Amino acid sequence: AQSVTQLGSHVSVSEGALVLLRCNYSSSVPPYLFWYVQYPNQGLQLLLKYTSAATLVKGINGFEAEFKKSETSFHLTKPSAHMSDAAEYFCAVKGAQKLVFGQGTRLTINP
């Protein structure tokens, strides 16, 4: 069965600093992996996805993620944080007919 673990339920960075949100996955088949963002009182929005093409995936809002099979990781990064990046971020792996989500990481940006 597929699963994901997001390391750190809360991450706080300063505006302009590097953002790193960690996600490790477990999958018995080559995985399809996703990152979503959720702003307060809104639905989830797809940031990016990995579907076995390039291991470095670029998404919206300047985010990118790198698939590392040897580490079973799919960490999300952004070189310079903006105040507007404050949100909840979810990592997910494709399962049978559904996605399996991590517990989420709340990102806070300090001015």
Next chain:
Amino acid sequence: SQTIHQWPATLVQPVGSPLSLECTVEGTSNPNLYWYRQAAGRGLQLLFYSVGIGQISSEVPQNLSASRPQDRQFILSSKKLLLSDSGFYLCAWSVVGETQYFGPGTRLLVL
């Protein structure tokens, strides 16, 4: 293009009252449909998913039920609400269980 609607946006209901939340999708045919709940400060909990009309899979035994009377309509119901049913309910759709696209959500408060 595809769009997903949920209503109502906000709902306040007394304990023991019935519930009906509706989700509709436009611009696609035979989508997979999903209901999630987010309790305060918690992650996403998959409640139900459907791969076709009249086909409902329940992920968590509970006080809720789901129905899919039409291809692009997904309804979440309860006969008697509990306090623990409060939360943010999200509907999503996908094609063949891959990328999920989320609706704006319904905030339910049971008093």
